Amino acid sequence: MTPGSGLEQHPLLPWLALQHTRGIGPVRAAKLLEQLGPRWFLSPRLPDCGLSEAQLVQLLTPSWSVLEPLLEWQRQGPARHILSWDHPAYPELLKTLSGAPLLLFVEGDPDALSLPQLAVVGTRHPSYVGKENTRNLVTQLVDVGAAITSGLAIGVDGLGHQAALERGGVTLAVLGSGLEQCYPKRHRRLAGDIVDGGGALISECYPWEAPQAHHFPRRNRIISGLSLGVLVVEAAERSGSLITARFALEQGREVFAIPGAWQNPQAGGCNRLIQQGAKLVCEVNDILEELVAFSTAALKIHPPATEELLPYPDLLDNVGLETTAVDLIASRCQQPVQEVVTRLVELELAGWVESVPGGYVRARRS
Incomplete structure (x- = not known):
């Protein structure tokens, strides 16, 4: 040219x-x-x-x-897009990062890049429990409106994409190769399903570039950069998924990890992340409660109810889980016994305390 x-x-x-x-x-x-x-x-x-x-x-x-081969690649399909850093469809969340890609190559719906996303990553060799956790959590995340982002790899990545598609959700795959060089090859059909399902394939590599070892750590920063948070399902202590988690921390994203038995080598990385401050995940609400502050409008999250003010907190502080005599409560509060009795009755009616032989105990709701 x-x-x-x-x-x-x-x-x-x-x-x-x-x-x-x-x-x-x-x-x-x-x-x-x-x-x-x-x-x-x-x-x-x-x-x-x-x-x-x-x-x-x-x-x-x-x-x-x-420029010439890039434009030729773009002309070969209506769903092919080249997004420069200043393009209107370039995702704002990714743009805020220092070192964001100057160019993104996208196959699929470019608007999907700006959906509220959760990254789901993990080992290439998940256990039975890891597979079940991936499917169950992804299904519930899709139900609240999250798009699922991962790296199209074998294992947890692929399972996450598949579970999202089966639930009718949107999923995005960030590749460590050019979009013409789908890697791994066994996921070519999955890649096509992602595009057909309203999601997108994304890469900062030129479309014709083959996968290279150094592409994948760089790919991981895009996975975390597009997402509100990163969920590590199962990962060994030297897993590439921990690179994604590290990028997430550097980018100010939430990091979530599912714990596992210490005897399971595929759980070592997750357990270590939790020791270092990642949010321990047992159910989907453990993820959603961390995202409420900045994604309630985007995800179908029910904001937590306003915390109920404790009635008579000075009195409640002196009623324990073991039986506490009324006289002792009055003495600790330095209040008249008759007034304490009246307030204890109110608290019992409201479900804060329970009357037992010899005094009162805290109720379960408190």
């Missing part, structure tokens, strides 16, 4: 140039965007941003050789 083809002003060219300039990675690119804004390539302050002469030349050199 050469100048004169009508694409000299194509909006992808500046982003491709930024992506191909040596010495400028996602983090430095983010700083440049912070300094100059999304129209950085038109800013007269560009030469004052500490870039070398060679970098400035590269930034202003159109990447024709890359």
